[in-house]
Amino acid sequence: MDELRRKGLDKMNEVYGWEMPNIEGDPYFDLTVDHLFGTIWTRPGLSMRDKRIMTLTAVAALGNSDLAEIQANAALHNGELTGEELKEMAVFLTQYLGFPLGSKLDGAVSKVIKRRQKAAERGEDEDRKANVNAAVQMHSGSKVHDERDE
Template sequence: MDELRRKGLEKMNEVYGWEMPNVEGDPFFDLTVDHLFGTVWNRPGLSMRDKRIMTLTVVAALGNDALAEIQANAALGNEELTGDELKEMAVFLTQYLGFPLGSKLDGAVSKVIRKRKKAAERGEGEDKKANVDAALKMHSGE
């Protein structure tokens, strides 16, 4: 594995909050890991929290529930944002994106918070395998 791929996978794992396997031979995955995570997410100038807030804003604007859940879960897991801050983002963004998209983000955040609370009550962490499967599905275009 070359240095850019290693660096990209490390950042991807940090951003998503779990161990993403290296998928060889998929041009879209290569672009995602090498360019997006190996180069763009590793640029200086913005904190991880700043990048997470911008990413959540974009996925809210697009109405992408699955990616909103992945990003909210990682933000909580990496302690970049609290549940209250994520809920407040949904309220704030509703004023700019409209009620349907703001409420979708609020629903995704609420779902993640509920899942994490139930897992904590059972003495477990969040379901990382489900997150990895969702991310692989998202990146494969299914």
């Protein structure tokens, strides 16, 4: 694995808060790991929290609940934002993006918070395998093998 790939994969793991597999030969995954995470997310000048807020704002503006869930879960996992701060972001963004998109973000955040609370009550961490699969699908269209799908 070359230095850029290792740097990108390390940053991707930090951003999402779990271990992403290295998928060789997928051009979209290659571009995501090497460029987005190896070059863009590693640039100085903005904190991880700043980058997370900007990413959440962008996915909220696109109305993408799946991406909002992935980002909200990672923000909670990494301690970059609290559940209350995420909920407040949704209220704030409603004024700039409109009620439908703001409430869609709120719904995604609420779903993540509820899922994390249920896992904590069972004495478990959030469902990492599902999170990894969602992120891999988002970045490559591939899916990590999960025996629960059989």
